Amino acid sequence: NAGVTQTPKFQVLKTGQSMTLQCAQDMNHNSMYWYRQDPGMGLRLIYYSASEGTTDKGEVPNGYNVSRLNKREFSLRLESAAPSQTSVYFCASSEAIWGTGGFGTEAFFGQGTRLTVV
Amino acid sequence: LAKTTQPISMDSYEGQEVNITCSHNNIATNDYITWYQQFPSQGPRFIIQGYKTKVTNEVASLFIPADRKSSTLSLPRVSLSDTAVYYCLVRNGQNFVFGPGTRLSVLP
Numbered sequence: 001n002a003g004v005t006q007t008p009k010f011q012v013l014k015t016g017q018s019m020t021l022q023c024a025q026d027m028n029h030n031s032m033y034w035y036r037q038d039p040g041m042g043l044r045l046i047y048y049s050a051s052e053g054t055t056d057k058g059e060v061p062n063g064y065n066v067s068r069l070n071k072r073e074f075s076l077r078l079e080s081a082a083p084s085q086t087s088v089y090f091c092a093s094s095e096a097i098w099g100t101g102g103f104g105t106e107a108f109f110g111q112g113t114r115l116t117v118v
Numbered sequence: 119l120a121k122t123t124q125p126i127s128m129d130s131y132e133g134q135e136v137n138i139t140c141s142h143n144n145i146a147t148n149d150y151i152t153w154y155q156q157f158p159s160q161g162p163r164f165i166i167q168g169y170k171t172k173v174t175n176e177v178a179s180l181f182i183p184a185d186r187k188s189s190t191l192s193l194p195r196v197s198l199s200d201t202a203v204y205y206c207l208v209r210n211g212q213n214f215v216f217g218p219g220t221r222l223s224v225l226p
Contacts, residue, residue, distance in 0.1 A: 004161075035216070040218065041218055042205060042215075042216030042217045042218050042219055043162070043216040044215075044216070045215070059215070090161050090162075092161070106152075106164045106167065107162075107164070108164075109161025109162050109163070110161050111159075111160060111161055112159070112160070112161055
């Protein structure tokens, strides 16, 4: 069972280049998320998708766009990469949106994509 | 919005019990408390979740007092492989927010 799969695992971009980070989950989860993690810090939410066909901004959405391609896949796009976007990016999925209905919901994370923008 | 506070770092020795306390004064009535573990170069991994009193699984125990303004993650008899960052999470709006976590170092 693969869980949450992210590609690529590593990427180096030049300032101004664009790229798309791919994420796929095989657990039939409704909700998916993109986080970034900078050194010594916790994860910060970029965008999330509560269900197929919907996307919403998180804490740090500027400079990013997302697409919920289908129930399995949720991609993150950097249109014009900047050095400030150097980070480790994590995709996650959960059965339902976290906290909905007062129920705790476990989220499953991918292994991350380490992105360097030079 | 709910915010959590936990120690930045802790040291322990192999075989000891480790307790990490998290404060969440503004937790909402319906919110659960969730703990995640993160090893270097890996995504966070779910450890345990609870609403009140005590929850125990094969990995850890979670103690939550009646007022729910804090919680304590208890790791019994830690080993070197428990060295990781531990995050305490409660809901913040639509989603969980990760703070800097507690970096636990287990020494031989």
